[in-house]
Amino acid sequence: MYAQLVKSDALKSREDMSPEERAFQDRVDNGEKIEPKEWMPEGYRKTLIRQIGQHAHSEIVGQLPEGNWITRAPTLERKAILLAKVQDEAGHGLYLYSAAETLGVSRDELLEKLHSGNMKYSSIFNYPTLNWADMGAVGWLVDGAAIMNQVPLQRTSYGPYSRAMIRICKEESFHQRQGYSIMMKMAFGTPEQKEMAQDALNRFWYPALMMFGPSDKDSVHSAQSMAWKIKMNTNDELRQKFVNETVPQAEYLGLTVPDENLAWNEDKQGYDFSEPDWSEFFEVIKGNGPCNRERLGARVKAWEDGAWFRDGLNAYADKAAARRQAASVAAE
Amino acid sequence: MTKKEWPLWEVFIRGQHGLNHRHVGSLHAPDAEMAINHARDVYTRRKEGVSIWVVPSRDITASSPSEKGPLFDPAESKTYRHPTFFDIPDEVGKM
Ligand SMILES: [Fe+2]
Numbered sequence: 001m002y003a004q005l006v007k008s009d010a011l012k013s014r015e016d017m018s019p020e021e022r023a024f025q026d027r028v029d030n031g032e033k034i035e036p037k038e039w040m041p042e043g044y045r046k047t048l049i050r051q052i053g054q055h056a057h058s059e060i061v062g063q064l065p066e067g068n069w070i071t072r073a074p075t076l077e078r079k080a081i082l083l084a085k086v087q088d089e090a091g092h093g094l095y096l097y098s099a100a101e102t103l104g105v106s107r108d109e110l111l112e113k114l115h116s117g118n119m120k121y122s123s124i125f126n127y128p129t130l131n132w133a134d135m136g137a138v139g140w141l142v143d144g145a146a147i148m149n150q151v152p153l154q155r156t157s158y159g160p161y162s163r164a165m166i167r168i169c170k171e172e173s174f175h176q177r178q179g180y181s182i183m184m185k186m187a188f189g190t191p192e193q194k195e196m197a198q199d200a201l202n203r204f205w206y207p208a209l210m211m212f213g214p215s216d217k218d219s220v221h222s223a224q225s226m227a228w229k230i231k232m233n234t235n236d237e238l239r240q241k242f243v244n245e246t247v248p249q250a251e252y253l254g255l256t257v258p259d260e261n262l263a264w265n266e267d268k269q270g271y272d273f274s275e276p277d278w279s280e281f282f283e284v285i286k287g288n289g290p291c292n293r294e295r296l297g298a299r300v301k302a303w304e305d306g307a308w309f310r311d312g313l314n315a316y317a318d319k320a321a322a323r324r325q326a327a328s329v330a331a332e
Numbered sequence: 333m334t335k336k337e338w339p340l341w342e343v344f345i346r347g348q349h350g351l352n353h354r355h356v357g358s359l360h361a362p363d364a365e366m367a368i369n370h371a372r373d374v375y376t377r378r379k380e381g382v383s384i385w386v387v388p389s390r391d392i393t394a395s396s397p398s399e400k401g402p403l404f405d406p407a408e409s410k411t412y413r414h415p416t417f418f419d420i421p422d423e424v425g426k427m
């Protein structure tokens with residue numbers, strides 16, 4: 001999802017575990033939280049760094065498609081709301097970088113890996129936001145899909161990650177509801193507005209479904225992550241849940257989900273629906289989506305343009321500390 | 333390009349008057365004043381607090397997980413430290 005393709009180890013059987021690993025697995029199975037300085041398998045630590053890092057990067061890069069519309073919001077109120085939403089996403093990124101840092105990686109290292117293309121962020125943010133209706137679709141569908149994945153992650157085994165998720169979940173509902181409220185305004189507005197809302201749904205539906213990652217039959221390494229409780233549900237489970245909750249919301253808006261195969265299945269008590277185009281997904285992940293270069297370019301530029309500012313504040317802090325030091329020596 | 337990372341700070345927030353400051357997370361900032369400013373933006377966007385403390389993370393001394401036993405186990409056998417250890421007859425009334 002926000003971490004769609006996290007490389008992980010193959011599932012280790014109990015017999016193959018060392019006594020330490022077995023004791024660790026027992027703690028996880030008992031629902032105990034693992035805290036930073038405690039012993040953990042190296043694979044657990046590495047997988048978590050990748051996953052939390054990817055998640056953090058997604059929050060930060062995720063600000064760009066919406067940031068694009070802050071200055072063009074239709075009213076001052078909508079502008080203030082969108083600004084607050086985008087600011088929350090910055091906060092989410094920061095909570096998550098802090099959680100990753102407790103595993104022995106620095107934030108600058110993670111950023112360096114993002115900027116050099118060695119770490120990924122969610123594929124969804126490589127799609128463009130073409131008009132104001134897209135702000136509705138993003139909040140409703142993208143934050144909606146994020147919530148599906150983040151709510152169960154509040155129970156993840158790693159303490160700092162779990163606590164970051166709890167904070168994030170408290171804020172996400174606002175994001176989804178502000179998006180849906182934009183969709184209502186558009187869908188119940190003029191025919192042109194309704195058409196824009198439909199067009200936004202058409203463009204964001206399948207990319208939103210891709211957020212949950214590849215189909216379970218192609219997602220190789222999730223068993224170990226599930227045993228470690230750093231992944232709580234399979235990709236397909238979450239995708240199904242998302243479709244089940246979202247279709248009635250589209251119906252309320254009088255909009256059509258762009259899927260001819262969409263149908264209620266009484267037996268499974270859920271909708272049947274078409275899979276997204278997975279070849280498109282893998283292309284976007286590889287860097288060939290419509291906005292990959294623009295998004296990463298904007299991040300790198302922001303980082304480089306901010307260097308003088310970060311250095312300046314460091315220099316000021318060093319000088320002030322030296323001044324305090326000198327004053328206290330003089331006073332003695 | 334800059335190589336020196338802003339140091340890490342631990343953030344503590346008093347949620348309401350009368351409550352303790354509670355650890356809420358950490359952040360990077362060049363100095364204490366900026367750490368408070370950042371903490372305001374990162375951790376109190378919805379009036380989560382009335383007061384903020386920031387402490388350089390490197391100044392925190394933590395007990396080690398391996399000391400858990402020697403530190404905390406001795407309290408286990410001292411159940412008489414709890415009022416429920418003592419049976420007081422109902423006739424005595426509320427105590
Ligand atoms: Fe977020």
Ligand SMILES: [Fe+2]
Nearest residue numbers: 062089143146
């Ligand atoms: Fe988000």
Ligand SMILES: [Fe+2]
Nearest residue numbers: 089143172175
């Ligand atoms: Fe969000």
